[in-house]
Amino acid sequence: MLISLHSDLVDPNSGKNMSKINVYLRFRPVFHKPDEEPEDSCIRSADNSTIEMINLRNTQETVSYKFQQVFGENSSQEEVFGTALQPLLSHFTDDVQNVSVFAYGPTGSGKTFTILGSDETPGFIPRTLRHLFARTRKNCSSSNITATFSMSYIEIYQENVHDLLDDRKKLFSLRQDNCGNILIPGITEIKVENFNDFEKYFVPASHQRRMAKTSLNERSSRSHTILIVKLTTQERKAPFLRKTAKLSIVDLAGSEDNRQTGNRGLRLKESSAINTSLHVLGKVVVALNKNNQHRVPYRDSKLTRLLQDSLGGSSHTCMVVNLSPEMSSIFDTQRALNFATKSMTIINRPFTRVEVAEFTPSNEKDETETVNRKHKSTAPILSPSMLEEAKKLKLPVERFVDIENVKPEDAAIKAHKQVPQKVLIESIRNSANIFKGLEQTPKKITSNDISVNDDISVPPKMTPSKQSQVFTVQHNNKQFTFKFKT
Numbered sequence: 001m002l003i004s005l006h007s008d009l010v011d012p013n014s015g016k017n018m019s020k021i022n023v024y025l026r027f028r029p030v031f032h033k034p035d036e037e038p039e040d041s042c043i044r045s046a047d048n049s050t051i052e053m054i055n056l057r058n059t060q061e062t063v064s065y066k067f068q069q070v071f072g073e074n075s076s077q078e079e080v081f082g083t084a085l086q087p088l089l090s091h092f093t094d095d096v097q098n099v100s101v102f103a104y105g106p107t108g109s110g111k112t113f114t115i116l117g118s119d120e121t122p123g124f125i126p127r128t129l130r131h132l133f134a135r136t137r138k139n140c141s142s143s144n145i146t147a148t149f150s151m152s153y154i155e156i157y158q159e160n161v162h163d164l165l166d167d168r169k170k171l172f173s174l175r176q177d178n179c180g181n182i183l184i185p186g187i188t189e190i191k192v193e194n195f196n197d198f199e200k201y202f203v204p205a206s207h208q209r210r211m212a213k214t215s216l217n218e219r220s221s222r223s224h225t226i227l228i229v230k231l232t233t234q235e236r237k238a239p240f241l242r243k244t245a246k247l248s249i250v251d252l253a254g255s256e257d258n259r260q261t262g263n264r265g266l267r268l269k270e271s272s273a274i275n276t277s278l279h280v281l282g283k284v285v286v287a288l289n290k291n292n293q294h295r296v297p298y299r300d301s302k303l304t305r306l307l308q309d310s311l312g313g314s315s316h317t318c319m320v321v322n323l324s325p326e327m328s329s330i331f332d333t334q335r336a337l338n339f340a341t342k343s344m345t346i347i348n349r350p351f352t353r354v355e356v357a358e359f360t361p362s363n364e365k366d367e368t369e370t371v372n373r374k375h376k377s378t379a380p381i382l383s384p385s386m387l388e389e390a391k392k393l394k395l396p397v398e399r400f401v402d403i404e405n406v407k408p409e410d411a412a413i414k415a416h417k418q419v420p421q422k423v424l425i426e427s428i429r430n431s432a433n434i435f436k437g438l439e440q441t442p443k444k445i446t447s448n449d450i451s452v453n454d455d456i457s458v459p460p461k462m463t464p465s466k467q468s469q470v471f472t473v474q475h476n477n478k479q480f481t482f483k484f485k486t
Contacts, residue, residue, distance in 0.1 A: 019316050019348045023340045024084045025051050026071040027323040028110045041325040042333055045070045053333060065337050067344070073325070077121045080114065084318050085124055086131065089247075091316045093135045096233055096243035097350045100250065100310035104339065105322035106332035107220055107254030114320055115251040116206070125227060125249055129198050132229070132247075144237055150191045150230045151198060153205045154184065156302050157223035158273040163188050164205040164225070174305050182308055189230070202227075212267060214256070221253040222270045224277065224303055242355040248310060252278070252303075255332065277303040282339055288312045288346045311343075316350050319343055 027045075032038040043053045051070045052062040071080050085101050092099040101124060103111035117123025136147045153164040161172040165188040175183045192198045210222040229247040234240065253274045280301040287296040288311060298308045310317045321340040323333050 017349050019350050021343050021346045022318040023067050023344045024069050024320045025067050026320055027325050029073040030325050039326040042327045042330040043325050045072045077117050077123055081127045084320055088316050092245055092247050096245045096352050098245050098315035100248040100315045100317040102250030103320050104252050105336050107256045109322035109324045111322045112251055130195050133195055145233050145235055147233045150189045152187050152189050152228045154226045155223045157210055159302055161302055164208050224253050225251045244353050277301040280304050285342045289342055312346055314350050315348055
């Protein structure tokens with residue numbers, strides 16, 4: 001039985017666990033055919049963090065936009081990766097928190113080059129995976145922790161979710177679990193131990209992505225792709241804490257003006273699906289910028305549903321906005337810059353997902369079973385202050401055990417000490433009505449032994465919010481969990 005905990009639970013108004021989206025600008029050189037004169041550029045970098053664009057209302061003036069950093073036409077893949085993404089990866093490998101990066105911009109602006117690169121100039125994905133394996137190997141060699149990686153590779157094509165690691169062309173649906181996480185039941189998840197392992201699966205899968213020629217791009221992406229790398233770490237000794245996090249690398253298809261691309265038939269249908277999902281993405285960003293917004297339209301497209309954690313969720317996020325500098329692309333450039341500006345104000349609240357689980361290597365005694373045999377009481381283990389809180393609420397305190405009366409070396413106690421005491425106190429306070437009404441739900445909770453089914457998520461008459469709380473009960477040598485929101 002696992003106990004899902006939210007660490008780093010702090011007052012949402014304190015700002016301690018808040019993280020704004022980091023937005024970077026990158027523009028490529030001006031493209032032109034050999035027999036044509038190159039177009040004038042509509043943008044230029046004023047300094048390392050400021051870009052200027054020609055004012056559409058008065059071409060003699062410019063409009064300035066300021067971001068984390070602006071990468072000009074001579075910027076290298078190594079420079080962009082080292083500045084934009086690499087600093088965030090420590091949150092993934094060291095803190096075991098979610099990290100997201102995505103490339104945004106009009107068609108032909110260089111998003112896929114930024115994400116994938118080439119054999120000579122690798123992009124974010126190959127550089128990131130090499131960095132992750134090297135960093136984790138170093139961390140595990142000097143600590144008492146094991147780490148495993150797994151990967152999934154998803155394509156969103158015409159509002160359908162496809163598995164690029166499976167060539168059966170099956171369509172997948174999205175689901176949401178009791179904790180608000182978006183899941184794709186049945187999607188392939190492959191364990192990878194090194195970069196060669198990863199490359200063996202990723203390269204063939206990337207060839208399955210739908211690409212086609214348009215008037216603006218020789219190899220235009222006709223779909224969005226998301227590479228998900230999942231990291232699981234676990235301690236070898238009690239309390240056997242297990243932490244999980246995911247890294248999402250998103251390559252968005254570019255917005256298209258069909259008057260310029262000349263799309264017809266299937267290409268036009270693909271373009272419509274791409275533009276619609278990007279429009280919903282823009283609506284999500286606008287909604288997140290309005291503090292009084294009651295509904296963020298994540299559900300209006302598959303893309304935004306899957307990016308829910310990256311935008312206003314629990315991920316450290318960076319965005320690389322790719323721009324086409326030609327004057328003929330000035331309207332697309334302005335839209336991209338406005339989108340990037342609004343994205344900078346979005347606030348995420350990252351945290352570490354921790355589980356207390358049994359760890360049973362073949363050469364090591366299972367300390368958890370030993371502790372469970374010692375404590376056959378059906379009562380949860382609480383500290384004196386928590387017992388006092390339970391008495392105030394007129395809860396059945398005889399079912400509680402004082403933590404001071406249990407040996408400190410016990411693994412179960414060590415596990416409980418990982419949970420901030422104020423979190424458990426608040427959990428008890430908010431679960432008072434649940435304890436008082438035990439007999440009303442006999443199939444779920446039994447008043448005689450306080451056994452709790454592990455499928456209970458949000459108890460009735462509780463108002464859901466973003467801050468998950470947990471309350472643990474021990475019964476029959478197993479640990480059960482109330483998960484509810486306050």
